Amino acid sequence: MAETMQFDLVSPERSLMSAQVKSVQIPGADGDMTAMPNHAPLITTLRPGVLRVETDKGIEEFVVTGGFAELGEGLSVLAERAVPKADVDQAAYEAMVDEAHAAYKQTKETFKNEPGPVDDAAKLLADMVAVGTHIGLSTKQPSL
Amino acid sequence: MPNLKDLKNRIASVKSTRKITKAMQMVAAAKLRRAQDAAEMARPYTERFNAVMGALAASVGDSDSAPKLLSGTGKDDVHLLVVMTAERGLCGGFNANIAKLAKQKALELKAKGKTVKILTVGKKGREAMKRDFGNLSVGHIDMSDVKRVGYVDAQGIAKEILGRFDAGEFDVATIFYAKFVNVVSQVPTAQQVIPASFDAPAESTAEASTLYDYEPDEEAILADLLPRGVATQIFAALLENGASEQGARMSAMDNATRNAGEMIDKLTIEYNRSRQAVITNELIEIISGAEAL
Numbered sequence: 001m002a003e004t005m006q007f008d009l010v011s012p013e014r015s016l017m018s019a020q021v022k023s024v025q026i027p028g029a030d031g032d033m034t035a036m037p038n039h040a041p042l043i044t045t046l047r048p049g050v051l052r053v054e055t056d057k058g059i060e061e062f063v064v065t066g067g068f069a070e071l072g073e074g075l076s077v078l079a080e081r082a083v084p085k086a087d088v089d090q091a092a093y094e095a096m097v098d099e100a101h102a103a104y105k106q107t108k109e110t111f112k113n114e115p116g117p118v119d120d121a122a123k124l125l126a127d128m129v130a131v132g133t134h135i136g137l138s139t140k141q142p143s144l
Numbered sequence: 145m146p147n148l149k150d151l152k153n154r155i156a157s158v159k160s161t162r163k164i165t166k167a168m169q170m171v172a173a174a175k176l177r178r179a180q181d182a183a184e185m186a187r188p189y190t191e192r193f194n195a196v197m198g199a200l201a202a203s204v205g206d207s208d209s210a211p212k213l214l215s216g217t218g219k220d221d222v223h224l225l226v227v228m229t230a231e232r233g234l235c236g237g238f239n240a241n242i243a244k245l246a247k248q249k250a251l252e253l254k255a256k257g258k259t260v261k262i263l264t265v266g267k268k269g270r271e272a273m274k275r276d277f278g279n280l281s282v283g284h285i286d287m288s289d290v291k292r293v294g295y296v297d298a299q300g301i302a303k304e305i306l307g308r309f310d311a312g313e314f315d316v317a318t319i320f321y322a323k324f325v326n327v328v329s330q331v332p333t334a335q336q337v338i339p340a341s342f343d344a345p346a347e348s349t350a351e352a353s354t355l356y357d358y359e360p361d362e363e364a365i366l367a368d369l370l371p372r373g374v375a376t377q378i379f380a381a382l383l384e385n386g387a388s389e390q391g392a393r394m395s396a397m398d399n400a401t402r403n404a405g406e407m408i409d410k411l412t413i414e415y416n417r418s419r420q421a422v423i424t425n426e427l428i429e430i431i432s433g434a435e436a437l
Contacts, residue, residue: 008188010189010192011189011295012190012295012376013185013294013295014185014186015189028359029359029368030359030360041356042357042358043196043200043356043357043358043359043365044358044360045360045364045369068196068365068369070192070196070356072356078189078196080372
């Protein structure tokens with residue numbers, strides 16, 4: 001049997017998954033990474049993306065909108081919002097994109113002369129849009 | 145002597161009051177269970193979040209580049225009090241206790257010559273604070289449309305607070321809410337959210353800070369997480385508040401039901417006494433009438 005580690009996925013509202021897993025693919029802010037048992041301790045922030053969890057029983061996928069992951073003895077992912085991939089349909093996805101778009105617009109208005117926060121919000125929006133292709137929904141391209 | 149009809153009406157009216165309070169108590173009990181479950185579900189997130197933040201905060205420490213949300217603005221002249229209460233009354237001293245604590249704090253700060261600003265969440269808190277500190281109020285967040293408190297609501301409140309912080313409107317923010325201990329006891333609590341303070345156990349932070357790799361670097365993570373920390377704390381407070389409100393309402397309604405029961409007993413005795421008196425009177429009249437013949 002392959003080596004496993006404890007994995008917890010929690011959102012502020014509830015705990016979504018707690019199980020022994022073989023590996024987890026995390027959408028890190030600086031790029032995707034795969035966490036396997038005995039990984040070096042690490043803390044990373046998440047970008048919107050798909051979390052792929054590999055267990056003995058198969059693969060489970062969640063769509064996360066942001067948060068962070070703590071990799072120590074086991075892996076805990078603290079997602080701002082996490083939804084099982086199967087539950088995300090076109091409407092839910094579009095709502096998420098709209099939300100990111102609204103946030104982007106607002107940031108653009110508040111920080112007219114500072115590119116930093118605006119770029120961050122734009123990246124968040126682009127990531128959110130990209131999630132659509134990952135989960136096989138038709139992408140919604142907001143007008144910038 | 146009150147007449148029989150009046151007494152009967154009175155008993156009927158107290159009985160229907162009792163029915164209402166009993167129903168409210170039962171509704172509160174059901175809601176309390178749900179609120180407690182929600183608070184329970186949120187606990188793992190909050191605990192882990194605080195542990196990680198504690199480790200991060202310890203490793204970034206008091207360096208000059210530490211974000212303002214952590215280190216503060218370097219002053220503490222303007223205080224923002226965020227008073228979180230319920231939207232509805234009929235829950236014992238719940239709203240009043242929170243408002244009282246906030247008022248105390250406001251007076252204390254004013255006595256020290258600080259500027260106080262008040263942001264209220266929940267209608268009852270606004271009403272209570274308006275009476276004494278109406279001129280200090282800088283805003284109000286309405287929660288009456290919120291059926292079930294979600295993280296989104298907490299984010300909304302956090303955004304409002306952070307926006308004001310970024311605009312330099314205040315230096316220190318404190319939230320006021322009631323901590324749920326059990327059904328009969330809810331403790332009004334003040335908690336400072338800006339600058340952030342994380343009470344992670346000292347030894348584990350020291351250990352953790354040497355262990356972890358950070359990606360991106362610590363400060364970027366911290367800058368990303370601190371605003372979330374505010375939202376998380378507010379969310380936890382909202383949930384505690386929700387459970388406390390229902391607990392307070394439950395015990396208040398329990399009391400009301402019991403009082404109504406006692407009142408009904410008393411009125412029933414009075415009713416029976418007067419009924420008997422009326423009968424006795426009638427008998428005396430009949431007997432004395434018969435004797436006179």
